[in-house]
Amino acid sequence: MRPPVSHHRPAGGAPRHPFRFLIVEDETRLATALARGLAAEGFAVDVAHDGVSGLHMAQEQDYDLIVLDIMLPGLNGYRVCAQLRAAGDETPILMLTAKDGEYDEAEGLDTGADDYLTKPFSYVVLQARIRALLRRRTRTAVQVLEIGDLTVDPGAKRVERAGAEVPLTTKEFAVLEHLALHAGRVVSKADVLAHVWDFAYDGDPNIVEVYVSALRRKLDLPFGRRSITTVRGAGYRLEADGGRHA
Secondary structure, X not given: OXXXXXXXXXXXXXXXXXXXXXXXXXXXXXXXXXXXXXXXXXXXXXXXXXXXXXXXXXXXOOOOEEEEEOOOOOOOHHHHHHHHHHOOOOOOEEEEEOOOOXXXXXXXXHOOOOEEEEOOOOHHHHHHHHHXXXXXXXXXXXXXXXXXXXXXXXXXXXXXXXXXXXOOOHHHHHHHHHHXXXXXXXXXXXXXXXXXXXXXXXXXXXXXXXXXXXXXXXXXXHHOOOOEEEEOOOEEEEOOOOXXXX
């Protein structure tokens, strides 16, 4: 039986980001401190305390970055990283270890890790490494999304409708970005919650409806559009709809 995992949601007043992190670290105090610090910055964070649980979560959920300790019970970080890469998982991995030395670092990088940080480390340095990995990922993976006359730019966090910029809050943008990435397809409320909030969000699931309604007021109503539709019992669909309301 795997030990329990923990989940940290962003603080209520913190700026929001469409990023989800997984921390795999057996030192409970360190894992908790890292998770709370990142959650306070608005990131959704899940935590596992052993390699088996960490590997399972990484395989079952989509993460934007994994912070992975090397010395873990069950499976060490090298093996977790190697198995993820062998399965084609390209999620950026930042390895943590109490070891020090170029051979340990080389082994970590050879298994597919993207960066390496030796304990003890400064939280400021960790933040900088994370930002660098996210920038590298977004430069190679994120493209401007065009759905009819709606343009969503994930890199610049900018939205335009018919050439006019539409200001959105960070959370509104995250919901819209997720819908835009799946334009034309139905996205369930549970999927939006898991991606934009976190793996174990236990608040009111109707929060998704609140943000979808806000997006309609900002993106559809002023322009006479109806691009965000509700598919009863299934979720929401964003479509290229340039037509006017009847």
